[in-house]
Amino acid sequence: MNEKIIKVAIAGNPNTGKTTIFNNLTGENQHVGNWPGVTVEKKEGEFYYKGYKIILVDLPGIYGFSSYSLDERIARDFLLERSVDIILNVVDSTNLERNLYLNMEFQELNIPIIICLNMIDELTQKNLEVDVDILSKYLGSVIVKTNARNKTGMDDLKEKIIECVEMGLKPGILQFNYPEYICNEINKIINFLQKNTDKDFKYPLKWLAIEFLEGEIDVMEKFKNENWFKELKEQIDKSIKIIEDYSGQKVTDNIVTIKYSFLKGLVKEAIKAKKIEKEKIRIYEKRMEYSDKIDKIVMHPFLGVLIFLFVMFLIFYLTFFIGTPFVDLLDKFFNFLGEKTETVLNKYSINTIFISFIKDAVIGGVGGVIKFLPNILILFILIAALEDTGYMARASVVMDKFMHLIGLHGKSFIPMIIGFGCNVPAIMATRTLENKKDRILTMMIIPFMSCAARLPIYVLFTSLFFKNNQAIIVWVLYLIGVVTGVFTAKIAKKVFFKKEEMPLIIEIPPYRLPVFSSLLRHGWFRGKMFLKKAGTVILLGTAVIWFLASMPYGIEYASENSWLSIFGKFLAPIFHFAGFGFWQAAVALITGILAKEIVVGTMTTLFSSHSVDVATALSYVFTPLSAFTFMVFSLLYTPCLATLATIKQEAGFKWMLFIAIYNFLIALFFAIIIFQTGKLIGFN
Amino acid sequence: MTTKLINLQPGKEAVVLKIEGGMGIKRKLQAMGIYVGNQIKVIQSLSRGPIIIESGNTRLAIGRGMAEKIEVQINE
Numbered sequence: 001m002n003e004k005i006i007k008v009a010i011a012g013n014p015n016t017g018k019t020t021i022f023n024n025l026t027g028e029n030q031h032v033g034n035w036p037g038v039t040v041e042k043k044e045g046e047f048y049y050k051g052y053k054i055i056l057v058d059l060p061g062i063y064g065f066s067s068y069s070l071d072e073r074i075a076r077d078f079l080l081e082r083s084v085d086i087i088l089n090v091v092d093s094t095n096l097e098r099n100l101y102l103n104m105e106f107q108e109l110n111i112p113i114i115i116c117l118n119m120i121d122e123l124t125q126k127n128l129e130v131d132v133d134i135l136s137k138y139l140g141s142v143i144v145k146t147n148a149r150n151k152t153g154m155d156d157l158k159e160k161i162i163e164c165v166e167m168g169l170k171p172g173i174l175q176f177n178y179p180e181y182i183c184n185e186i187n188k189i190i191n192f193l194q195k196n197t198d199k200d201f202k203y204p205l206k207w208l209a210i211e212f213l214e215g216e217i218d219v220m221e222k223f224k225n226e227n228w229f230k231e232l233k234e235q236i237d238k239s240i241k242i243i244e245d246y247s248g249q250k251v252t253d254n255i256v257t258i259k260y261s262f263l264k265g266l267v268k269e270a271i272k273a274k275k276i277e278k279e280k281i282r283i284y285e286k287r288m289e290y291s292d293k294i295d296k297i298v299m300h301p302f303l304g305v306l307i308f309l310f311v312m313f314l315i316f317y318l319t320f321f322i323g324t325p326f327v328d329l330l331d332k333f334f335n336f337l338g339e340k341t342e343t344v345l346n347k348y349s350i351n352t353i354f355i356s357f358i359k360d361a362v363i364g365g366v367g368g369v370i371k372f373l374p375n376i377l378i379l380f381i382l383i384a385a386l387e388d389t390g391y392m393a394r395a396s397v398v399m400d401k402f403m404h405l406i407g408l409h410g411k412s413f414i415p416m417i418i419g420f421g422c423n424v425p426a427i428m429a430t431r432t433l434e435n436k437k438d439r440i441l442t443m444m445i446i447p448f449m450s451c452a453a454r455l456p457i458y459v460l461f462t463s464l465f466f467k468n469n470q471a472i473i474v475w476v477l478y479l480i481g482v483v484t485g486v487f488t489a490k491i492a493k494k495v496f497f498k499k500e501e502m503p504l505i506i507e508i509p510p511y512r513l514p515v516f517s518s519l520l521r522h523g524w525f526r527g528k529m530f531l532k533k534a535g536t537v538i539l540l541g542t543a544v545i546w547f548l549a550s551m552p553y554g555i556e557y558a559s560e561n562s563w564l565s566i567f568g569k570f571l572a573p574i575f576h577f578a579g580f581g582f583w584q585a586a587v588a589l590i591t592g593i594l595a596k597e598i599v600v601g602t603m604t605t606l607f608s609s610h611s612v613d614v615a616t617a618l619s620y621v622f623t624p625l626s627a628f629t630f631m632v633f634s635l636l637y638t639p640c641l642a643t644l645a646t647i648k649q650e651a652g653f654k655w656m657l658f659i660a661i662y663n664f665l666i667a668l669f670f671a672i673i674i675f676q677t678g679k680l681i682g683f684n
Numbered sequence: 685m686t687t688k689l690i691n692l693q694p695g696k697e698a699v700v701l702k703i704e705g706g707m708g709i710k711r712k713l714q715a716m717g718i719y720v721g722n723q724i725k726v727i728q729s730l731s732r733g734p735i736i737i738e739s740g741n742t743r744l745a746i747g748r749g750m751a752e753k754i755e756v757q758i759n760e
Contacts, residue, residue, distance in 0.1 A: 064715025066708050095741040096715040105715075215707055252710060253720045260719060293729075301733050371713045397745045409747055410734065503705075503750030504734055505712060510742040 006165055009079060009655035011106065012090035013099050014061030015509040017118045020148035020518065021090055022058045024157070026087035049158045052165070057084065060431075061131070063098075065105045066216070070431040072437075080203050081110055086164055088157075090116045091132060093123040093145075094266045097260065103139065104259055105426045108207040110171045113141040114160055120145045120153075127274050134270040140172030149515055165318040181246045182255070185239035186210060192235050196228050210292050213243070214252045291511055295394070303400035311391070315382045316478065317376050317471045319455075327459065334367030357546055360605050365542030368614075369597040369602035370534050372456040373527060376535045379452050381523035383421045388514035392417065393506055400504055406486050407493040416485070419449030420478070421526065423643040427570045427650055437497045440651050445638040447663055448485035450478050451594035452530075457634045460600055463622040464615055473628070481635050484666065490580050534597070541591050541598040542605050549606065564606075578633060578671035579626030589633065595640050625683045629675040636667035685758045690725045690735060690751040698756035699723055705753050717742050724756070 010018050026045030043058040059078065060071040069510045079087065087106050091099040106113055115135070123130060136143045142160050188207035193201065201208065212389040213236065223229050240251055247254045251363030295305055338359045386392050392414055400410030411433060419426035423678065426446045430439045450458075458477060462470040548564035555561045568583025571590065575581045584606045592599035607617035622630065638660045639647075648656040686701060700722050716725065717739045727743065728736040734745040745758050746754075 020737050062715075063710055066711035066715065069712075097740055098715075098742055099715075103716060214711070216711075217707060249720070252707070256714045256719045260722070299728060299736070301730055393745075396737070397734050400745075400747065410745070452743065502744060503709065503753075504711075504747030505716065505750060506734075506745045507716065507744055510743075608707070675740070 004052050004165075005055070006052055006086065006161060008054060008085045008086045008088050008161060009057045009084040010088045010090060011059045011075060011079070011102075013092060013095075013102060014233055014507065015241045016061070016090045016092040016099065016368065017063050017148040018061060018090045019089075020515070021116065021118065021146065021154075021157075022056055022519070023518065024148055024151050024154050025054075026056055047158075050162055052162060054158075054161060056088075062102065064102060069433065074430045074431070079111065084111060085169055085474055086161060087111050087113045088116055088161075089113055089141075090118050090148075093117045093120050094126065096130075096271065097263050100139070100263050100267070101259060103141075104174070104176070104263070107172070108204060108210065111203050112164055112171050113139075114157075114164060115139065115143045116153075116157060117143060117145045118148055121147045123271075127281050127284070128273050129274045129521055131270045131272065135266070138175045138266050138269075140174050142172075149676055152380070157284065157335060160471060172375075176259075178255070178258060179448040181383040182213075182243055182258075183241055185213065188239055189213070189232075189235060192232060196231065197226065207461070210255070213239060215240075223472055248410060269399075269489050294511070295508075298391070298394050299397050301398070301401070304394075305402075307396055308395050311395075311476070312388070313471070313475055315379070315386075316475050318382060319379045319498065320459075320471055320474070323375040323378050324459075324463075327371050330367075330371035330373070334363055334371060337367070338363040348637055353550065357543075361542045361546035365601040365605040366534050366539050369456060369538050369601045370531065370599075372459060372600075373530060375455055375459060376452045376530055377523045377527045379455065380421050380526040382402045384522040385514050386417065388512065388519065390509045390511045393508050394414050396504075396506060397508070402486075406441075408438055408441055408489065409498070411504055411506055412438060412445075415442055416445060416449050416482075419446040419451060423447055423449065423451050423639060424646050425641065430650065440655060441492060441497070443647055443651055443655070444492055444659060445485035445489050447643060447659060448481040448482045448636060449489065450635050451596065452526075453640065454599075454635055456597060456600040460603070460614075461618075461622070464618055465622065465627040473669075475634055480632060480670075484636055484670065488662075488666070530597075536630045537595045538597050538601055541594045542601045545587065545591060545602050545605055574668070575633075575671075575678065578629050578668065580622070580630045580633075582621055584621070585630060589637065592634065593638050593640060596634070597641070599634055625675060625678045629671040629678075632674055633667045633671040636663060636670060638664045638667075686755060687758060688752055689724075689726075689737070689746070689754040689756050690729070690748060692729060692735075692756065692758070694726050694729050697725045697759045699759065700754060701757050703753065703756040704755075705750070706730070709750070716744060718744065718746075723759075726751060 010022055012018050022043070022045060026047050038095060045058070046053060046055045048054070057078075059075045062072045062075045064072065065076045066072055086107075089103050091103070091108060103113065103115060104283055117130060117132075120130075130145075132143045132145065138677065142159050144153055144160050146157060164582045165655055178186065186206060186209045189212060190205045193205055193208065208219065212232075223232070243251050249257070298307055341363060342355055342359050345358065386395075395417070396410035396413040398410075399413045402410055403409050406647050412430075415426045415429040415433075418429050423446050426449065427443055430446075431444045433439045433442060458474045462473050466473045545564060548567065549562045551563045552561070559565065564587055565583050568587040571586040572583045575586060575589075585604065587606070588599045588602040591602050603618070604614050607614045638644075647659060687697075692698060699717060700720050702720065703713060703718070713719065718737075722739055724737050724739045726735065727738050732748075734747050735751045736743060736745050
């Protein structure tokens with residue numbers, strides 16, 4: 001059957017619930033955040049309705065179409081390519097003026113728009129009502145009221161999408177016009193473009209003309225090589241002068257004022273107080289009062305920092321406190337599975353090499369990594385909760401002054417925190433930053449943010465050597481990572497970038513209770529990726545290690561004579577002064593570049609062959625001090641391949657290479673310093 | 685009275701008169717609701733760290749550097 005396809009782009013300001021609507025409609029696993037710009041990857045999903053296949057694209061949250069940040073450029077260029085049938089503009093009902101400003105920008109693209117008045121419940125709480133007919137009449141768009149958090153209005157939304165298509169996908173007509181003196185100049189430029197060029201502009205000409213008048217450099221640059229560019233520039237300058245003389249304002253100021261006064265009038269018309277219910281208003285005001293009181297403490301320059309450090313500690317504490325019993329259970333399960341498999345396979349007198357492969361490489365290596373899934377799930381869910389409650393934006397405000405010390409501002413802080421979950425999305429999240437310098441500096445810091453994949457290493461070692469202060473040691477490790485990152489950025493800024501600072505501008509969203517199901521969905525999404533990695537890269541890594549440890553044929557598994565040992569012994573001297581100059585450690589670290597989880601996988605594979613269990617084997621070769629330096633090294637050294645590939649994609653090969661080498665050296669340097677100092681002081 | 689945004693005390697309301705700075709940042713602020721002629725209110729302003737303002741229903745944190753470039757007229 002030939003199905004009809006409708007392509008819909010979900011767009012709108014940050015924090016309006018775009019992603020929740022996307023999830024509601026498609027059931028796709030995706031995450032909603034409460035800080036500006038969580039949707040940095042282009043996410044697609046689809047659903048079927050009344051014989052149509054509707055493809056949804058979740059665009060990053062934007063405020064306008066400036067070329068100011070990469071996110072805005074991504075969204076703008078995507079919509080300009082005209083590859084969508086409908087824009088679904090998700091709007092925060094309590095903040096119509098600003099949200100509809102973006103809608104006016106959309107309207108200039110000549111694409112049909114459905115406006116989704118989301119969070120309509122919050123408007124009701126304020127005892128206000130919105131007149132949909134007035135809005136729709138003046139904006140020329142279809143309007144749907146929704147509350148994405150409890151899935152209200154979703155069917156209506158689907159219905160309206162179909163309606164929009166069956167009406168022939170006509171762009172709405174906005175009841176708004178620029179005053180004559182601006183219209184004239186817009187027309188002059190459109191005429192020029194039509195007459196003097198035979199170019200097939202992909203963009204709507206009116207939109208182009210306005211961008212030119214506002215002096216949007218990024219758009220102008222696209223045409224600077226055309227032979228008519230100089231003449232066009234003259235026309236633009238003339239037009240700008242006419243408008244400025246007439247209005248006494250800069251063109252952008254003038255245009256913005258005109259648009260906002262239209263919106264102000266419209267919103268005043270459309271939003272009315274319901275019959276007065278004092279009780280309701282009081283409840284709402286109380287809530288705002290509390291929110292302000294909380295903010296006074298949370299964003300206090302001194303208390304705020306303490307609260308932040310405490311929150312981070314709490315996250316790591318909970319990760320262990322809740323997670324570890326489950327990890328132990330999984331551990332027992334995999335041990336049991338390994339032994340049972342061995343007995344069963346032995347019964348059928350299957351080749352011992354094969355048995356060793358199943359037991360040591362597959363069950364031992366991969367199971368040894370998978371068992372940390374509970375820790376990883378909890379960590380991701382907690383970080384997502386930080387975003388969804390609105391705390392993350394506040395933390396960036398608090399941390400702004402520290403970030404200034406290293407030449408960045410508070411916004412870089414958000415990717416850093418995401419880095420605690422996984423470095424890959426963290427590096428992508430740098431796209432919300434405004435300039436390239438900030439992006440690269442932040443990318444240099446992120447690998448030092450200890451990701452969830454490194455957590456198993458700490459769990460393994462702290463449970464053996466620091467049983468009584470696990471959470472504290474891990475917290476200290478995370479701090480070492482942050483300090484190293486900061487130190488790196490500080491130096492990098494001096495060496496690579498001259499003084500060039502971008503100001504911080506960030507929205508502080510209202511506090512909201514996170515939707516529990518959405519947190520779980522996010523955690524499970526990341527957990528699935530972790531399991532997938534365990535079944536692919538990690539399995540491959542442990543299989544290769546198992547192979548090298550079993551060769552040449554006939555030796556005892558992972559013994560001194562194995563190929564792996566020869567390779568490891570060649571590298572081990574590098575780590576001698578850091579306290580772990582034995583070949584198993586060298587092999588584990590080198591293979592860990594494939595994926596950090598492999599470090600533990602390798603350790604488990606290599607040590608489980610002995611007649612003792614991993615824990616006992618490790619305590620033979622490591623002391624608490626060298627275990628600590630090993631963890632420090634694992635934390636800091638060369639990031640995993642996936643992270644390196646993302647850095648290459650976002651910043652280029654040179655930066656990737658630099659980060660790979662620099663991080664290895666700095667890790668070695670710190671590990672040696674700590675080990676040698678520790679020994680001098682008398683630690684063991 | 686006109687002054688810079690950075691000099692406003694918490695609780696004060698003012699109208700934006702002028703925004704200095706590049707095109708990009710200006711458009712960003714405009715889209716976020718900070719534009720010439722608009723009413724704003726200072727929520728928090730300390731000796732260090734960003735200044736927090738309210739415009740309509742939006743709360744924004746603005747770095748001190750930027751707050752020095754925004755000229756405002758204080759409401760009487």
